[in-house]
Amino acid sequence: MKSPQYTREIPQRYRLEAEKCRQCGKVHFPPRLICDACQSQEFEQVILSRAGRILTWTVIHVPPTNFDLEAPYIIAIVELEEGVRLTCQVVDCDPEELAVDAPVEMVFRRIQEDSQADIIQYGYKAVLSRP
Numbered sequence: 001m002k003s004p005q006y007t008r009e010i011p012q013r014y015r016l017e018a019e020k021c022r023q024c025g026k027v028h029f030p031p032r033l034i035c036d037a038c039q040s041q042e043f044e045q046v047i048l049s050r051a052g053r054i055l056t057w058t059v060i061h062v063p064p065t066n067f068d069l070e071a072p073y074i075i076a077i078v079e080l081e082e083g084v085r086l087t088c089q090v091v092d093c094d095p096e097e098l099a100v101d102a103p104v105e106m107v108f109r110r111i112q113e114d115s116q117a118d119i120i121q122y123g124y125k126a127v128l129s130r131p
């Protein structure tokens with residue numbers, strides 16, 4: 001049985017689909033019904049770029065149940081080029097390598113497995129952009 005919420009979020013989780021306000025141009029992710037900048041209700045769909053930078057991060061040592069196997073892991077707030085901020089895991093690096101403003105790229109990875117609902121969830125994680 002698929003979770004209705006998970007299915008509903010697939011466009012954002014799988015394709016980084018966002019909505020851009022037709023009136024003021026602000027990009028919303030996840031999409032919303034009303035623009036919080038100008039109250040417009042007209043949006044166009046956009047696909048976010050995968051490039052961003054780290055604003056801040058923390059290391060999780062005591063994770064929620066479904067993430068037991070992965071601790072410790074890094075959770076960061078990443079700002080994409082469109083100005084959208086999202087919270088995501090940073091993988092394939094040590095915390096010592098992170099820095100404020102460090103450039104990252106969003107990559108598609110397995111997020112977690114929900115054996116009760118028979119779902120393997122996929123989505124985006126961040127990796128450091130290395131020259």
Ligand SMILES: [Zn+2]
Nearest residue numbers: 021024035038
């Ligand atoms: Zn707007």
